[in-house]
Amino acid sequence: MSAMLEVEALDxxxxxxxxxxxxxxxxxxxxxxxxxxxxxAGKSTTMKAVMGLLARVQGRxxxxxxxxxxxxxxxxxxxxxxxxxxxxxxFTELTVEENLEVxxxxxxxxxxxxxxxxxFELFPNLxxxxxxxxxxxxxxxxxxxxxxxxxxxxxxxxxxxxxSEGLAPVxxxxxxxxxxxxxxxGLTVLLSEQNLGFxxxxxxxxxxxxxxxxxxxxxxxxxxxxxxLRQQHLSL
Amino acid sequence: xxxxxxxxxxxxxxxxxxxxxxxxxxxxxxxxxxxxxxHGSLYMLGAYLAVSLIDLFGGGHLGFWGGVILAMLAxxxxxxxxxxxxxxxxxxxxxxxxxxATFGLVLVVQDVTLLIWGPQDLLGPRAxxxxxxxxxxxxxxxxxxLFLIAFAPLVLLVLWLLxxxxxxxxxxxxxxQDQQMVTALGVNQKWLFTGVFxxxxxxxxxxxxxxxPKGDANLHMxxxxxxxxxxxxxxxxMGSILGAYLAALLISLIRVLLITNAQxxxxxxxxxxxxxxxxxxxxxxxxxxxxxxxLGRRExxxxxxxxxxxxxxxxxxxxxxxxxxxxxxxLLGLPWIVGSYFLxxxxxxxxFVLFAASLQFLMGVGGIISFGHAAYFGLGAxxxxxxxxxxxxxxxxxxxxxxxxxxxxxxxxxxFCVRLSGVYLAMLTLAFAQIAWSIAFxxxxxxxxxxxxxxxxxxxxxxxVTNFYYLAGxxxxxxxxxxxxxxxxxxxxxxxxxxxxxxxxxxxxxxxRQHRWFAFVLAxxxxxxxxxxxxxxxxxxxxETLSISLSIDALVMVLLGGxxxxxxxxxxxxxxxxxxxxxxxLTNYWRSILGLIIVLLVVLFPQGLAGAAESxxxxxxxxx
Ligand SMILES: Nc1ncnc2c1ncn2[C@@H]1O[C@H](COP(=O)(O)OP(=O)(O)O)[C@@H](O)[C@H]1O
Ligand SMILES: [Mg+2]
Numbered sequence: 001m002s003a004m005l006e007v008e009a010l011d012x013x014x015x016x017x018x019x020x021x022x023x024x025x026x027x028x029x030x031x032x033x034x035x036x037x038x039x040x041a042g043k044s045t046t047m048k049a050v051m052g053l054l055a056r057v058q059g060r061x062x063x064x065x066x067x068x069x070x071x072x073x074x075x076x077x078x079x080x081x082x083x084x085x086x087x088x089x090x091f092t093e094l095t096v097e098e099n100l101e102v103x104x105x106x107x108x109x110x111x112x113x114x115x116x117x118x119x120f121e122l123f124p125n126l127x128x129x130x131x132x133x134x135x136x137x138x139x140x141x142x143x144x145x146x147x148x149x150x151x152x153x154x155x156x157x158x159x160x161x162x163x164s165e166g167l168a169p170v171x172x173x174x175x176x177x178x179x180x181x182x183x184x185x186g187l188t189v190l191l192s193e194q195n196l197g198f199x200x201x202x203x204x205x206x207x208x209x210x211x212x213x214x215x216x217x218x219x220x221x222x223x224x225x226x227x228x229l230r231q232q233h234l235s236l
Numbered sequence: 237x238x239x240x241x242x243x244x245x246x247x248x249x250x251x252x253x254x255x256x257x258x259x260x261x262x263x264x265x266x267x268x269x270x271x272x273x274x275h276g277s278l279y280m281l282g283a284y285l286a287v288s289l290i291d292l293f294g295g296g297h298l299g300f301w302g303g304v305i306l307a308m309l310a311x312x313x314x315x316x317x318x319x320x321x322x323x324x325x326x327x328x329x330x331x332x333x334x335x336x337a338t339f340g341l342v343l344v345v346q347d348v349t350l351l352i353w354g355p356q357d358l359l360g361p362r363a364x365x366x367x368x369x370x371x372x373x374x375x376x377x378x379x380x381x382l383f384l385i386a387f388a389p390l391v392l393l394v395l396w397l398l399x400x401x402x403x404x405x406x407x408x409x410x411x412x413q414d415q416q417m418v419t420a421l422g423v424n425q426k427w428l429f430t431g432v433f434x435x436x437x438x439x440x441x442x443x444x445x446x447x448x449p450k451g452d453a454n455l456h457m458x459x460x461x462x463x464x465x466x467x468x469x470x471x472x473x474m475g476s477i478l479g480a481y482l483a484a485l486l487i488s489l490i491r492v493l494l495i496t497n498a499q500x501x502x503x504x505x506x507x508x509x510x511x512x513x514x515x516x517x518x519x520x521x522x523x524x525x526x527x528x529x530x531l532g533r534r535e536x537x538x539x540x541x542x543x544x545x546x547x548x549x550x551x552x553x554x555x556x557x558x559x560x561x562x563x564x565x566x567l568l569g570l571p572w573i574v575g576s577y578f579l580x581x582x583x584x585x586x587x588f589v590l591f592a593a594s595l596q597f598l599m600g601v602g603g604i605i606s607f608g609h610a611a612y613f614g615l616g617a618x619x620x621x622x623x624x625x626x627x628x629x630x631x632x633x634x635x636x637x638x639x640x641x642x643x644x645x646x647x648x649x650x651x652f653c654v655r656l657s658g659v660y661l662a663m664l665t666l667a668f669a670q671i672a673w674s675i676a677f678x679x680x681x682x683x684x685x686x687x688x689x690x691x692x693x694x695x696x697x698x699x700x701v702t703n704f705y706y707l708a709g710x711x712x713x714x715x716x717x718x719x720x721x722x723x724x725x726x727x728x729x730x731x732x733x734x735x736x737x738x739x740x741x742x743x744x745x746x747x748x749r750q751h752r753w754f755a756f757v758l759a760x761x762x763x764x765x766x767x768x769x770x771x772x773x774x775x776x777x778x779x780e781t782l783s784i785s786l787s788i789d790a791l792v793m794v795l796l797g798g799x800x801x802x803x804x805x806x807x808x809x810x811x812x813x814x815x816x817x818x819x820x821x822l823t824n825y826w827r828s829i830l831g832l833i834i835v836l837l838v839v840l841f842p843q844g845l846a847g848a849a850e851s852x853x854x855x856x857x858x859x860x
Contacts, residue, residue, distance in 0.1 A: 072424075085417070091410045092413065103421045105421075
């Protein structure tokens with residue numbers, strides 16, 4: 001197996017404040033890997049840094065064997081790395097269909113190919129809202145749209161930032177099924193979560209992040225068995 | 237009744253050209269957040285290019301419309317080229333820096349136009365097939381008016397289709413809301429912005445070309461139009477195309493009604509005298525009722541500031557005190573070092589330093605951006621002028637009238653302004669400056685109109701160049717020290733607290749609005765003092781002292797020096813005013829050279845001169 005995404009010695013800053021310290025991450029092709037940690041641990045910052053969205057980062061990032069450290073976000077996205085932000089960032093003035101259009105990119109070899117019709121099958125709730133402005137949707141619907149919009153770029157790998165946050169339990173359940181379906185399509189996923197239960201149901205491997213440092217790197221199974229570690233870095 | 241209908245038709249027709257230009261500006265602002273001061277220049281270029289092209293092709297159907305379309309495309313390309321070569325390098329620069337670059341372009345275009353087409357106004361060619369007049373409901377209406385009336389809605393429709401039915405338009409609308417997310421979805425934002433500039437500039441060019449059969453191409457049409465276009469864009473709501481159309485209609489109708497009923501008087505003021513003022517009054521009223529314009533959307537406060545944080549204000553350290561002392565010694569000894577010509581240049585520089593410092597106080601300390609600070613400079617100058625002309629006051633007394641009139645103006649205008657924020661506030665300040673300008677320009681009995689007031693000379697004891705230099709210099713230095721003192725007073729700290737986190741300051745029981753209002757008045761008073769001195773330096777007062785270009789000069793001085801440093805305006809003000817003076821005396825093409833220098837400075841030092849000095853100091857500090 002080859003590494004799809006690899007991060008070496010990643011430091012990130014907001015202004016003068018350092019937020020990430022020497023992060024090392026590795027996600028293999030076809031894997032679902034969870035990045036778990038408390039609120040403020042640095043999960044979202046990690047995702048933004050990988051996408052090239054932060055003004056000040058150090059360290060090296062590789063995607064599909066290429067060094068993307070100096071690439072602009074749009075080049076990274078076009079290389080097949082999709083990003084679903086925590087705040088969803090739906091274009092509220094645009095309809096569901098228009099939101100999907102913004103995400104559309106040409107088909108890519110070695111990655112699942114999506115059309116609006118296929119996505120409406122994956123997210124049946126969205127199918128009925130095609131012409132609804134993004135601003136007039138529920139939180140769960142916006143989360144689905146945000147994922148669907150990123151999938152329109154036909155990524156081979158996606159960064160999913162806390163997809164279960166603030167959603168009703170039924171929707172969380174639905175979201176988990178969707179992510180599993182994406183995994184079956186062959187998508188590689190880096191999933192950030194505070195909700196260990198949700199992550200455990202999906203991920204093969206996990207990193208635990210705390211105060212910008214990686215504290216654990218191993219299989220989901222061993223994380224679940226390590227009571228102390230969880231107490232120390234994950235309990236609220 | 238017939239007359240009214242005729243006036244309505246004229247108004248709707250003249251709204252079309254205004255709408256075209258305004259739509260371009262609003263599209264550019266909506267996506268890039270850049271207030272494009274050069275938009276009037278693009279409009280002017282459109283007119284000149286069309287005149288030449290139509291001339292070249294001959295005035296037939298194909299020649300006329302081919303010329304109009306080619307002019308439009310050419311102006312679009314010029315806009316795109318400017319975006320690629322200049323603006324693209326400075327998107328990360330502090331707020332308003334791009335505005336400097338667009339102002340540089342204004343200056344360059346003025347000279348290039350003069351160089352290519354000469355100083356004469358060029359009469360616009362007629363549109364073949366659309367000449368003469370026709371009868372509608374028994375009214376004689378120019379055919380070209382009918383064409384214009386139909387043309388704007390057509391453009392509106394095309395733009396609507398573009399933004400709602402094409403992928404490019406959808407991307408633009410998405411980028412208007414969240415640029416970064418659009419980029420993260422794989423869209424190359426650079427080309428999107430370039431495209432937006434092309435479209436916006438092309439619309440301005442089209443506006444210039446399409447008005448030719450009713451007017452001409454002249455060298456003043458750039459700044460003349462830009463104020464009206466800003467009003468339209470702000471009244472309609474920044475970023476709203478339909479809003480721009482409605483606002484253009486509203487403004488044009490009011491203007492036409494006032495012009496064609498010029499003889500009517502309201503409380504002793506003739507309608508024609510209110511023509512210019514009316515536009516800005518409408519804007520002020522709309523903004524008070526709807527702070528985001530007719531169809532605009534509330535600006536969402538974002539914490540995603542681009543660029544590096546600006547250096548904070550610091551009290552003077554030992555180095556600065558020593559430097560200040562040295563500077564003072566040099567200033568005192570200057571009359572022994574330089575001749576009288578340079579001494580008067582230095583006097584002017586000192587006056588502009590005080591003017592710039594008052595604006596810096598407003599922007600850097602108060603967090604209020606003003607596009608119309610010349611209003612208070614000019615009111616100060618007119619305070620002196622009116623006191624001398626109508627009451628024959630001596631300089632000692634008349635100089636008090638300067639801060640008084642400026643302060644009263646700032647008190648009234650500020651009351652409205654501090655109710656808004658961000659770019660709407662900036663636009664309202666511009667509108668008020670234009671009101672003041674219009675009054676000075678059109679209320680001839682009082683102000684002497686375009687000619688202004690002459691014969692304002694200091695008394696004998698202050699009339700020599702050296703003595704006036706010492707007088708003005710002393711007042712300016714005292715003014716600067718006062719502003720500095722204010723910035724570090726409890727009032728200054730409260731003001732900054734209100735600027736940085738208005739909500740928190742509110743929660744602490746600070747009346748942020750009242751503090752801002754007071755700051756506005758203070759800035760006005762100091763600008764007024766500078767204006768009063770300027771009147772005595774020049775011996776006259778003219779509407780120039782209230783003009784947009786002087787307001788922009790002040791902005792350039794502050795931004796060049798650095799918004800967040802109190803010493804910034806000293807460098808920025810002195811550098812800019814001396815540079816301008818020298819260039820004017822050296823060459824007829826001083827505008828383009830000044831414009832190029834501004835553009836170059838902005839591109840080379842995207843952090844401002846102060847920011848560059850700061851980072852240099854930081855680098856020297858760490859590599860010790
Ligand atoms: N835009 C920002 N500016 C400054 N600090 C930030 C910003 N965003 C996040 N932080 C800080 O960075 C740290 C990590 O935040 P984040 O990556 O959002 O954590 P998580 O996603 O794990 O909850 C937190 O301490 C947070 O306060
Ligand atoms: Mg987060």
